[in-house]
Structures are given as structure tokens and as C-alpha cells.
Amino acid sequence: MKKILVANRGEVAVRIIQACKELEINTVAVYSAVDKNALHTNIAEEAYQIGEGPADQSYLRIDSILELAIITRCDAIHPGYGFLSENIEFRKRCDEENIIFIGPSTSNFLEVADKLNAKKIAKRAGLPVVPGGDHNVNNEFELIETTETIGFPIILKATGGGGGKGIKVCRNREETINNYRIIRQEAEKSFGDNRIYVEKYIEHFRHIEVQIIGDAYGSYIHLGERLCSIQRNMQKIIEETPAPGITDNMREEMCKAAVKLAKTIGYLGVGTVEFIYDYTNEDFYFMEMNTRLQVEHPVTEMVWGIDIVKEQIQIACEKKLSVGQDDLQARGCAIECRINAENAFKEFQPCCGKIDLFVPPTGSPNIRVDTYIYSGYQLSCYYDSMIGKIIVYGNTRIDAINKMKVALKTTIIEGIDTTLDFLLMIMNNVVFEGGGYDNKFLEEYLCVMSETSVTLN
Amino acid sequence: MEQLEQNFLDKVLRFYSDNNIDVLQIKMDTISINIEKKVPIQRAEETCAKITEVENIEAEDMVDITAPMVGVFYLRPGPDEDTYIKTGELVEAGKTLGLIEAMKCFTEFKASEGGIVKEILIADGQAFEHGQVLFRLQK
Numbered sequence: 001m002k003k004i005l006v007a008n009r010g011e012v013a014v015r016i017i018q019a020c021k022e023l024e025i026n027t028v029a030v031y032s033a034v035d036k037n038a039l040h041t042n043i044a045e046e047a048y049q050i051g052e053g054p055a056d057q058s059y060l061r062i063d064s065i066l067e068l069a070i071i072t073r074c075d076a077i078h079p080g081y082g083f084l085s086e087n088i089e090f091r092k093r094c095d096e097e098n099i100i101f102i103g104p105s106t107s108n109f110l111e112v113a114d115k116l117n118a119k120k121i122a123k124r125a126g127l128p129v130v131p132g133g134d135h136n137v138n139n140e141f142e143l144i145e146t147t148e149t150i151g152f153p154i155i156l157k158a159t160g161g162g163g164g165k166g167i168k169v170c171r172n173r174e175e176t177i178n179n180y181r182i183i184r185q186e187a188e189k190s191f192g193d194n195r196i197y198v199e200k201y202i203e204h205f206r207h208i209e210v211q212i213i214g215d216a217y218g219s220y221i222h223l224g225e226r227l228c229s230i231q232r233n234m235q236k237i238i239e240e241t242p243a244p245g246i247t248d249n250m251r252e253e254m255c256k257a258a259v260k261l262a263k264t265i266g267y268l269g270v271g272t273v274e275f276i277y278d279y280t281n282e283d284f285y286f287m288e289m290n291t292r293l294q295v296e297h298p299v300t301e302m303v304w305g306i307d308i309v310k311e312q313i314q315i316a317c318e319k320k321l322s323v324g325q326d327d328l329q330a331r332g333c334a335i336e337c338r339i340n341a342e343n344a345f346k347e348f349q350p351c352c353g354k355i356d357l358f359v360p361p362t363g364s365p366n367i368r369v370d371t372y373i374y375s376g377y378q379l380s381c382y383y384d385s386m387i388g389k390i391i392v393y394g395n396t397r398i399d400a401i402n403k404m405k406v407a408l409k410t411t412i413i414e415g416i417d418t419t420l421d422f423l424l425m426i427m428n429n430v431v432f433e434g435g436g437y438d439n440k441f442l443e444e445y446l447c448v449m450s451e452t453s454v455t456l457n
Numbered sequence: 458m459e460q461l462e463q464n465f466l467d468k469v470l471r472f473y474s475d476n477n478i479d480v481l482q483i484k485m486d487t488i489s490i491n492i493e494k495k496v497p498i499q500r501a502e503e504t505c506a507k508i509t510e511v512e513n514i515e516a517e518d519m520v521d522i523t524a525p526m527v528g529v530f531y532l533r534p535g536p537d538e539d540t541y542i543k544t545g546e547l548v549e550a551g552k553t554l555g556l557i558e559a560m561k562c563f564t565e566f567k568a569s570e571g572g573i574v575k576e577i578l579i580a581d582g583q584a585f586e587h588g589q590v591l592f593r594l595q596k
Binding site for chain 2: 063
């Protein structure tokens with residue numbers, strides 16, 4: 001492997017390019033007209049403009065990206081996360097053009113990218129699945145029928161969806177019908193696939209996911225679980241490992257189930273199996289599988305001592321996994337906070353503009369910053385509002401929390417609104433500290449925040 | 458990053474040498490050029506117009522024809538044929554300036570505006586990126 005085209009932008013493009021440098025692989029960066037001065041274009045060995053600002057005119061332009069990979073003689077394309085990373089057409093086209101796609105095989109894609117199919121496979125593999133529909137509802141009649149069988153509350157999900165998009169919770173018939181109409185349209189627009197399925201909605205749960213990696217020789221490892229229950233609009237904000245409040249037994253069962261699923265489908269590369277943990281009844285259910293690198297992979301790296309991106313690239317080069325399960329030992333705790341360019345006190349209104357000053361938290365062992373911003377950088381409004389991630393490692397969870405507080409306080413970002421202060425408030429929250437929070441935590445917290453006048457110290 | 462037009466750079470260097478300047482600094486948008494004398498520069502031998510002020514490369518009567526995508530450009534319909542256009546030629550909007558090849562498909566690339574072809578900035582069979590200036594026309 002001599003050259004990789006990084007089909008992404010922002011902090012993940014920087015992450016991939018750094019991993020390639022460590023592996024002595026050259027990189028080709030792509031950028032839109034508004035990303036001319038983005039960090040990733042500077043650090044790659046080659047960089048080319050592929051289109052205008054809007055993602056569908058640049059980062060989603062399959063033809064341009066493939067054409068460029070051919071012109072620049074790239075051996076492989078790394079799709080990062082989001083954009084084309086889980087796009088089946090792109091995956092197939094890479095096969096057709098004989099370019100290595102750094103990710104799972106096309107058949108893996110076909111099996112688990114479709115959420116309903118993934119559920120069927122998981123069930124056949126012996127994993128517990130969320131009770132509910134196992135078929136798409138094609139019209140309102142089927143919708144009502146299915147809903148009545150399952151019983152409220154239910155959740156509607158786009159079969160071709162992902163990344164928390166195309167999901168709506170419904171508590172009664174009227175909501176169900178209205179939301180169904182809305183999501184069908186949204187799904188068509190976002191994924192080009194308007195199929196919807198229905199599941200039982202478990203009111204109080206924890207979102208726990210397991211990192212797995214498989215090589216081309218049939219070896220699999222898991223790298224433990226991550227707790228990702230702090231979400232706003234289905235977008236994760238804070239992730240941590242290990243998940244507090246689950247027994248070692250439960251942990252082992254989930255990890256084993258994840259590996260079993262990966263083995264069953266002969267999964268290749270890096271992937272994440274997501275579970276819903278019904279902590280009231282101590283049951284867990286398979287929810288979906290993500291066939292890509294995840295944003296929150298750093299917390300796993302901190303605790304297991306593995307560079308997941310390098311491992312991912314090596315596996316695409318047909319190398320064996322660098323470690324076996326017996327060589328691995330989780331150590332300590334890690335927490336990640338995603339920093340967004342948003343005003344948390346004005347309904348998370350996104351912000352763009354010039355970043356006058358950026359000084360990352362520095363001078364402390366075990367504080368990691370994954371970002372693409374720099375002092376003077378002009379943040380555009382075309383893309384995701386996440387401008388970076390702060391990850392901390394501590395021997396204990398309290399250590400990690402304290403370290404995160406210091407990291408958030410000592411980070412300087414001037415010129416734009418950020419969620420730094422908001423994240424610090426959550427770190428100081430007693431429920432978060434206790435570790436017993438669930439999927440409702442942030443919703444309830446935000447309610448309280450909007451009802452009281454907030455002062456910051 | 459932005460590419461410096463070779464032409465523009467030539468003009469700047471000529472201006473620098475013709476006017477016996479010691480230090481020249483130019484700041485434009487995201488580029489800044491800094492030229493300092495380290496060794497005495499010989500005056501240019503060729504006859505060329507003295508430039509008394511830096512020419513604005515975005516002069517009102519000049520049009521940049523830029524690439525709408527990534528691909529490979531061909532200036533002629535076939536290897537043994539004549540180029541579609543030549544410098545000095547007057548072209549109308551819609552005139553085919555060349556062929557773009559991408560994903561093994563060839564499409565005709567047409568002028569978005571009319572004018573006199575002043576500069577052809579792409580070679581036959583050369584790859585280009587989105588936004589790259591391929592031609593400059595004078596209206």
C-alpha cells in the first residue's frame with residue numbers, strides 16, 4: 001500500500017492522514033472550494049479540489065473521488081465516517097475500479113447496512129433483538145397493524161438510515177401516522193430509501209456499543225464497550241469506557257455477542273455493534289451494526305492501547321490483526337467530549353466564522369485532542385458543527401472526570417460559540433458523576449437548563 | 458492550496474527586477490509574496506513593457522474559464538487532429554474548448570462566456586482539479 005485517498009474532511013481526515021504517516025503511506029486529500037485552507041489539505045502529501053462547498057457537490061461526488069484516485073494512482077480510499085463511508089453504491093464502485101476500500105466487504109455492507117436485515121441476521125446468530133417489527137411497513141394500514149401488535153410506545157426507523165437520522169418515537173396513533181409521513185420523506189431525501197420499520201421503544205435504556213475488529217484470516221477481537229447515552233437529537237455528545245454500572249458478566253456477554261455476530265457474517269475490518277441495555281430488567285438487545293470507524297473510537301484506544309485506524313489500514317492491506325484477544329487488557333477509564341460550534345444557551349444554534357484564537361489543553365499526560373481547527377481558521381457553515389474532540393484517560397472514572405474538567409477549562413477557543421462551557425456543566429453534574437445516567441439524562445438536563453437562569457463561573 | 462499563476466509570478470518578478478527594488482511584499486487574500494534581494498539581480502535582457510503597477514489579474518475585461526470537476530483535459534478531438542481552439546481566436550459562448558474525460562466518459566467542455574482566447578492554461582492530456590483555471594478569455 002503506497003497511497004491512500006482520504007475521502008473526508010475535518011478531524012477524521014486529519015486522524016487518517018496521521019495514521020498513514022506513521023505507516024509511511026502517502027495520502028491524497030480532497031477538499032471543497034470552501035475547505036481550501038482546511039488543515040487536512042495542508043498535511044497530506046497531495047491535495048486536490050473536487051467541487052463546491054455543499055457536500056453533494058464535493059465530498060459526496062462519487063465520480064470525482066474515484067476519478068481522482070485513479071489519476072493520482074491511489075491504492076485505496078479511506079472513507080472516514082459519514083459522507084460515503086456507508087454508501088453501498090460507492091462501495092461497489094470501488095470494487096469495479098479495483099480500488100481497495102478501507103472498510104468491510106461489499107457483502108458485509110449488503111448484509112448489515114440494511115437495518116432490518118441486520119436484525120434478522122443478529123437474531124439468527126442467537127443475539128437478543130429489540131422486540132418489534134421484522135418487516136418494512138409499506139403503507140399506513142401496515143403501520144397501524146404492526147404498531148398495535150407491538151404496543152406503544154414505539155419507534156419508527158428508516159431502514160436505510162444511520163447516524164441517528166430518520167428516527168422518531170411515537171406514543172399514540174396520531175403521532176405514529178404523522179411521524180411516519182414525515183420520516184418517509186426525510187428518509188427519501190437523506191438516504192434515497194424510504195423504507196420504514198417499527199420497533200418497541202424501551203423508555204429507559206443505556207446505549208452501549210462494542211468495538212470489534214476482524215481480519216481477512218478469520219481472527220476477531222473485541223475492544224470492550226462504550227457508553228454513549230448522552231445524546232442530543234440522536235447525536236452523541238459524550239462517550240466513555242468502560243460503561244459504569246454494568247456487571248462484568250453483562251459486559252462479557254455483550255462483547256461475546258458482538259464478536260459472534262461479526263464472525264457469523266465474516267465481517268472484515270473495524271466495526272461497532274450497538275446494543276440497547278434495558279438496565280431495569282438487566283436485558284440487552286441488538287440494535288444495529290455500524291460498518292465504519294466511529295467518531296468515539298479514541299476512548300477505546302486510550303483504554304486498550306490500540307491504534308484502531310492503523311489496525312484498520314493494515315487489515316485492508318491484508319495483514320493479520322496485530323494482537324489476539326488474550327494479549328489484550330483494558331486499563332483505566334476514558335471519556336470523550338465532542339466540542340461543537342454551537343451556542344448551548346440559544347438552543348444549540350450553530351455558529352461559523354473566524355476562529356481568532358485556539359489553544360488546546362496542553363501540558364498534562366493523558367489529555368488527547370483530535371481536531372482540525374487552528375487559530376485564524378475560517379469555520380464554514382456547510383458541514384457538521386463538531387470542531388473537535390477532547391479525550392481524557394484516568395486510572396479511575398473520577399480521575400478521568402476531573403481531568404476532563406481541567407481540559408475543558410483550559411481550552412481556549414475565541415471568535416465562535418462553542419459547547420465547552422456546556423460540557424463542563426455536565427461534567428460537574430452529580431448524576432453524570434454517579435454514572436447511573438441513561439438515555440433520558442440529557443433531555444431532562446436541558447429542560448432544567450432552559451427553565452432556570454444559568455450563570456457560569 | 459491556491460496555485461500561483463505562472464504568468465502572474467513572471468510579471469511580479471519582472472516588475473521587481475525592472476524597477477530595481479530591494480524588498481517587495483504583496484498580500485492577496487490567502488497568499489503573500491515576499492521578494493528580497495540577496496544577490497544583485499541582473500536586469501532582464503528581453504524587451505518587455507515596463508510595469509509601473511502590479512496588474513490586477515482579475516482585470517474587468519478578462520474571464521477565467523474554470524473546471525467544474527476533476528478529470529483529464531484534451532485540447533483536440535483526437536490525437537491526430539487539430540486543437541479545438543487556438544490563442545487569439547474569438548470564441549462564442551457555447552463553443553467547444555476541449556474534451557473532459559472522467560470515469561472513462563468523454564464530454565465536450567463548452568465556453569460559459571465568449572471572448573478572445575488569451576491563455577490556454579491546460580496541456581493536452583493533463584489532469585485537472587475542480588476550480589482550476591483552464592482558459593482565460595478577453596471579452
